[in-house]
Amino acid sequence: MKSLLISFACLVGLIACSSDANKEASQKPADTTPIHTLIFMDKSVSVNINKGFVAQKYQQAINDIIDQNIKKKGDKLEVYFIHENTSKARALSLTTRSELDAIENANATDREAAQTSFDLSLNREKALFRQRVIQQLAQQNTSASNQETDIWASLPVIAKANENGAAVKVYYLSDMVESTKGTDRRDFHTTPPKDNAQADDWAKADTKKLKQYTLGSPDIAMILPFEPNASVKENNPAVTQYWQTLFQELGAANVEEQ
Template sequence: MKKHWFMLGTMILLSACGGTSSEENKENTETAVTETAPQASKVSTLIFLDKSRSVNEDKDFVEKKYTKVINSLVQEEIRRAGDNIQVWLIHENTAQSKALDLTSQTTLDATEGMSQTDVEAAEANYDLALQRERLNFAKQVLAQLATPNVSKSSEQTDIQASLAAINARVGEGYAVKVYYFSDMVESMKQPGRRDFHKTPPKSTAEADAWAKADAASLKARYPNLSSVEVSIVLPFEPTTSSKVNNPNVSEYWKTFFNEVGVKKVEEKI
């Protein structure tokens, strides 16, 4: 299974890279050079991979969808030296589950005083090195996605705990984007926590009420979320029934993230 993930991911990423014209490469390089300026913000992309039992990542549809989105986000978010990707695993102990911490080291050599030919060669080498680094990052993320969780931690799903990692990353001076690869079915057995397997919200109104109540008790604890953008990648086909892909669960999380103050919440189709 791992080999299949890597081959599929490599083909998609190389296809995306190979379709770029020389003129586009020049524009992308110029953008990268501009963004490397000292005043530019550091960017960190936090990827949360659901490793609880309710998500079956071996299904062909989920594999293809997740691979495509992961390759795309690596391509989009790794643009310059210092850009970072962290991978966290969602299960019973999400707060302690950081699996990867990858930071781009690719830089463009100084071109001052070079001939135009040498400048173009340096830019081409920079583009190639950056693409190789992106491919390496994508392979590592896909390897985490393909690795099953065989421990007892898979019996519960603590999505709420991801806020601690997000809040801390913003506090370190990063512009943060967050991707959840999950069915978003929170399932914690402790008193005061939600278990959507046992008791899911029955309506939009109930989902909104629960989300607002939960967010109210957490917002003060995580004050750094106002600039954060959240994307949710659900493991469901468009034809999946509402019994499996409960729209009230999605409503809960949209309201919850809005209430704790994040800048933007969207589902990736």
């Protein structure tokens, strides 16, 4: 009987602790760290946005990016074009203005009304963001800058975003084929890495040239324009391996290929 009473007391204690933990979790303040989203859109000749597969994939990616990252006042989204002059090619900058009213001491009805008002306002902003970003996706680059692809130049842009203390999320809508003239640059159109080992060696060597850019620990996604049946010549895995290694060497928290 004594053993049964002790077991019962322990069970009550566990339930009480679980209840307290749940209460603490529900009272924990929401994360107020702003999200700074950078979308780099490839506007060089190697990416054809007029292809149905590419347009559909990139429009869906934009929808997902906005749904995941535009959540509260202060969240920022910027679009840069990738071409010969990437670092000076900011095409769009938007910041969320919708703000949830203070509801900590409000009754249930007022909390629900405040949340509904915020959700409506945020959804309107997200719809506007989608429209503006997709407009940039559709924009054609017919200037001479479309002859080169300077992805290295995106690194100082990421480093700048890191200075503001935001959670930086980076998305490349690109084939990731760096193609820039110069003796100390890479041109993957003419000389791609032959395999993953060479890609790793090149990336580590290039890290020494680029280490002045403090990226922080951004999440980076490479969203490639290739169909699933693309050949190795078209979608060279050693090219994305190069970027995986380079970004990780420069401090990226997570690098993925989509």
